[in-house]
Amino acid sequence: MNMNGTNYQTFECGAFGDLSRVMLKDNLAATGMELSLNRLPAGQAIPFVHAHKQNEEVYLFIRGTGTFWIDGQGLQVGEGSAVRVSPPGARTIKASDGEDLCYICIQAQAGSLRQATRDDGFILDRTVDW
Ligand code: ZN
8 A cells, every 4th residue: 555644655556576667756755765575587688779968877686687888898797786777878788688677776866965974863762652
């Protein structure tokens, strides 16, 4: 069930094994990033090479193995691999034979991050009764 609150939105994407691609920016009302969950069927490739105008991308591979093609170089990726690509990087992905390749892609404007975990987050004086 999808839920919305004052400070949050949720969206149920379903199991990776059942999806091909789910874009989350609009479903989550995200304002600073685009996110997608992706499953490339075994042996298949994204049928185009692409780049971006302003956004860098981070690909987080969570299942399967494959080849991440970037600027003419093929990188072997699999569960636990993380790849960041600058906007002009020419990229595409192919899943290895025999197993689907599942990954999360996060894109945000390159150079836009002004603070991160330790500079932006802070501990609140609250407790939770689980
Ligand atoms: Zn992209």
